[in-house]
Amino acid sequence: MTDTVDDTGQQARPWLAWGLLGLVAGSACQLQQQRLWGGAAYAALAAIALACLVGIGLRRRRRWNRWLALPAAALLAFALVGLRAVQFAGDALAPALEGRDIALTGVVAAMPQRNDGALRFRFELESASMAGRPVQLPPQLYLGWYPGLGGGEAQRQPADLRAGERWLLAARLKAPHGNFNPHGFDYELWLWEQGLQATGYVRAGPKDPPPRRIGVTWRHPVEAARQSVRDRIDARVADPSTSSGQAGKAAGLLAALVVGDQAAIDRADWDVFRATGVAHLMSISGLHITMFAWAAAWAIGWLWRRSARLCLAWPAQHAALVGGIALATGYAVFSGWGVPAQRTVLMLATVAVLRLWGRRWPWPQVWLLACAVVVAVDPWALLQAGFWLSFVAVGVLFASDAGAQAGGRLAAFFREQAVVTLALLPLTVLLFGQVSVVSLLANAVAIPWVTLLVTPLALAGVLAPPLWDLAAWAVQVLGLWLGWLAAWPWATVAAAAPPPWAAAAGLLGGILLVLRLPWPLRALGLPLLLPVLLWQPERPLEGEFELLAADIGQGNAVIVRTAGHTLVYDSGPRYSRESDAGHRVLVPLLRALGERVDTLVLSHRDADHTGGAAAVLAMQPQAALVSSIEDDHELQALRKAARCVAGQRWHWDGVEFELLHPQADDYLAPAKSNAMSCVLRIANGRQTALLVGDIEAAQEARLVSSVRAKPVGRQAQDDRSPGVSTSSTRTALSADVLLVPHHGSKTSSTPAFLQAVRPRIAIVQAGYRNRFGHPAPPVLERYRLQGVRVIQSPQCGAAWWRSVQPQAVQCQRATAFRYWNHRIASP
Known part of the structure; x- marks a missing residue:
């Protein structure tokens, strides 16, 4: 960072820019801590860092100051963020x-x-x-x-x-x-x-x-006013006597734009917005705050210039700048003061202060200062997708000078959209696992339509409620356009989440392609994009398989992967009418892993096993459905289900899949749903997994009595007794890893069943402090008496087991734990 001279003739000190960079870097480093230190340790680090920075400020002419500014500022930010975290954590629930x-x-x-x-x-x-x-x-x-x-x-x-x-x-x-x-x-x-x-x-x-x-x-008068306005919007727009269901959807969008109530937007509408790349417009985003600030500044400046006395007292451009940001701050507060709104207000205020101060810093330093201010106020914003998308987008526009190139305003608008879309492509893949192909077309209409028509009408409706009717009509018209685009077969392209190094290389490549550089230099960005676009996660080897027991709360959902195939066993619970484990957990997870599901097995009809099935089936149109659900079950209308019947088996990539329960005769007089659970055995000749749904004692006894003891191979060894062959005691039910029946209910995991299965590892998928008390303490004791290692999803998070390492279970809470995450002592 070279020395520059601002409009006042004062030289901008490069050590200040390095210090700003250090503040951001130090905050980012502190967010990687798994455990917090004591407050005294952070206070001591802060004192050392302050002493270094004071020394740098007093010795301005020494060139090595710029090299000391970065580590000193980083250490100060690290310590201050740690102190804030320690203070906040001190109020935790006992x-x-x-x-x-x-x-x-x-x-x-x-x-x-x-x-x-x-x-x-x-x-x-x-x-x-x-x-x-x-x-x-x-x-x-x-x-x-x-x-x-x-x-x-x-x-x-x-x-x-x-x-x-x-x-x-x-x-x-x-x-x-x-x-x-x-x-x-x-x-x-x-x-x-x-x-x-x-x-x-x-x-x-x-x-x-x-x-x-x-x-x-x-x-909380602002919150009371927000609630009142939201109720008025619902009463005006979504009145069932005068409005349709579409009007009800419009009411939710208007509430999101006026008072920041994003929960009022239907999930189906969010799916359309994400597919078309316009989700950023449908909530209080940086664009809305910026446009509001610009409009308010223009109006205040126009009115200010009407008075010679006011202009003599204070320049109109300064009054417009301060007034616009003040009104934009009020709008952000009224809309809920969400993180994107806070971030935008801080960015605008930082730029305004520089202008009022008479400083004309180069854009990299202005951009870095705004970033440092936002991080200083909210360090944890560094972990939000919106932070990176907004700051990288602004930086790319500055660097590429897209809006200042030759052409009219319309051409400049499309050029800016194209530049931002291309530059953010790798970051979008990393954060969301999909890219909207139609986003340019969608935003070309949606940005001016929402910012210049829908949002002004929605805000003006607070004073004149009939304008909400016009705003609702505008929303419905836009919905037709977006729905048509989202229905295109290739509206979105899903991609596996790349590792950070690939995303960083891709981001650099996207920036190179949009910079104002000679084309030979721009072309260097193409190979940097390839790791992001072509990345494929590692799969099991031929003859091996792995299980990923997702953390979905109270329910079952297990992803089974072989070298070339994927099976999903159960789909987790439905949380509410607008939310389920499929939409919230499984679909993002499958997309990030780049999975193409071949078969979805739903063990039985209970909602904690089928709640996310509709979302998974919609995402995976090629997946076959196998289940014991009734012929008139609502899922049959989405995908005709083949019955799971004991004796069915198939082979994928050297791995055998076999259904052990229910019997064909069970469908003649179906028992309660738990008794109809599909039991799936997965084996490769060396390792075996058993997924059993919600079977209970009667079904366990039936399975035990229906199998005969048989050797499972000379190589079968019991890790609890090294060197002792167990082929004489292993049975067709024996498994290395067991999905604990019925989440650990007292009605399951009988001693006879456990003796027949003899698992080494047992996985319990249950909700934290669930109302059923799963897993029951007596059941856990049975597993412990047999030397079984029990993995519970509340303590482990998502659990990953691989047949190539049968003794190990990778817990997501162990590998990605940070100090703000809830730590539960293992029972």
């Missing part, structure tokens, strides 16, 4: 309070989110007590109030909670815990960044004290 009935008094801190009749809301705690004694809890809680059954009892229907109301209610809490999968969404990081250190649900059964509204406070 494990002894998890799952206990606690009386809470506090204020609803944000407008609640309603989904399927349930409420999710932030609760600002004032006091808490358990059995009449006060207890210490985190200051902010994330609670749910669910209708229907809870703990086997009928629940009171959720009340109409309003932001700012004070409530007295009973709740059960637990530490922040989410699904932990490769390439998955880090829910625990999201809670950490939102300042939430405990989740839970309202106890509203007939035996619980009824939740009681104490009164209304003046706290």
